[in-house]
Amino acid sequence: MNQSNREFLEGLLTTPSPSGFEADVQRVWVDYVSEFADEVRTDEYGNAVAVIEGGDPAVAFAGHADEIGLMVNGVDEDGFVRLSRVGGADRTVTKGQHVEIHTDDGAIPGVVGQTAIHLRDTEDDEVEDVAEQHVDIGVESEAEARELVDVGDPITFDTPVRELQGTRMAARGMDNRVGIWVAAEAARRAAEADVEATVYAVSTVQEELGKQGAKMVGFDLPVDAAVAVDVTHAVDSPDLADEKDQHGEVELGGGPVIARGSSNHPEVVRTARRAAANEDLPVQLQASGRSTGTDADAFYTSQGGIPSLNVGLPNRYMHTPVEVIDTDDLDAAADLLAAFAAESAGRDGFAVDI
Structure with missing residues (x-):
């Protein structure tokens, strides 16, 4: 990953984008794709689409811009901020964390309170639901807190992007800023290669709330x-x-993951695997017997059925503030999708042969 690619990725990762509040990160994404796309457009909810004009067929590469988070649900009489969840926030990783409350006037720093171990009954050390936790912003009264925050303000963990050893990185919200990085970068590489297919790069909103942006x-x-x-x-x-029998065999650094089954169209799968083989790109396979849980599940039932595929990026510790990825997997995924566009050029759709 070159310096420009890394700066783009870090720009995405350091821009807060809880579901329903994605505009800031979408601006970062739109600025990047505008450098090479023939057209860039956004809709009323902030979904962003970039187009690289070419011939048939037209293929889309899509990631979702939103991340999980928290939200101000109220303020108590002592000025402590009460919480609700945005998406699938994990109650077991919230306590004792630095956070930022994103208000119309800027970010307010705070911490999610955690009772000291000396004062807890560790025999019965259960983690409270998010709604029972609180953020301490350092004020002494409800009136002071309400001068600073409003009910409905989104909250994110205040965690930095960390360079680990080799090509590994840790950050919150890898899910799924790495996906919109790949969608944009794959489109750029396809444009540079002057592939004959038309390529759409898409950055959707509100995936964590039920794939809503992809439906739009x-x-x-x-x-x-x-x-x-x-x-x-x-x-x-x-x-x-010890759980590979249940969760599969995906490894960090092993390359992007091509899902098979359910919403994953067999001809699109074959084309992706053929592109990987032709370019000698590392890929892993994953069984998807029911659904992918991704935007692919929304795309494939749209318009009477868009042939779709889920390409996964290996991620450790998902939905925590310390998600870990390997940037080699991101580069390989961008190369895979650009090769997919090239492999698809000139074909007449992806319908199964009946």
């Missing part, structure tokens, strides 16, 4: 196939070492 975009996106790029669980950490 899929309604009239004029494509013959859609590839949803999202994170998937790497199972190579100690806590999952």
Whole structure:
């Protein structure tokens, strides 16, 4: 990953984007794709689409811009901020964390309170629901707090992007800023290679709330196939070492993951695997017997059925403030999708042969 690619990725990762509040990160994404796209457009909810004009077929590469988080649900009489969840926030990782409350006037720093171990009954050390936790912003009264925050202000963990050893990185919200990075970068590489297919890069909103942005975009996106790029669980950490029978065999650094089954269209799968083989790109396979849980599940039932595929990016510790990815997997995924566009050029759709 070159310096420009890394700066783009870090710009995405350091821009807060809880579901329903994605505008800031969408601006970062739009600025990047505007440098090479023939057209860039956004809709009323902030979904963003970039187009690289070419011939048939038209293919879309899509990630979702939103991240999980918290939200101000109220303020008590002592000025402590009460919480609700945005998406699938994990109550077991929230306590004792630095956070930022994103208000119309800027970010307010705070911490999620955690009772000292000396004062807890560790015999019965259960973690409270998010709604029973609180943020301390340092004020002494409800009136002071309400001068600073409003009910409905989104909250994110205040965690930095960390360079780990080799090509590994840790940050919150890898899910799924890495996906929109790949969608944009794959489109750029396809444009540089002057592929003959038409390529759409898409950054959707509100995936964590039920794939809502993809439902909006899929309604009239004029494509013959859609590839949803999202994170998937790497199972190579100690806590999952004995659970590969249940969760599959995905490893960090092993390359992007091509899902098979359910919403993953067999001809799109074959085209992706052929592109990987032709370019000697590392890929992993994943079984998807029911649903992918990604935007692919929204795209494939749109417009009577858009042939779709979920490409996963291996991720450790999903939905925590310390998600870990390997940037080699991101580069390989961008190369894979650009090769997919090239492999698709000139074909007449992706319909199964009956």
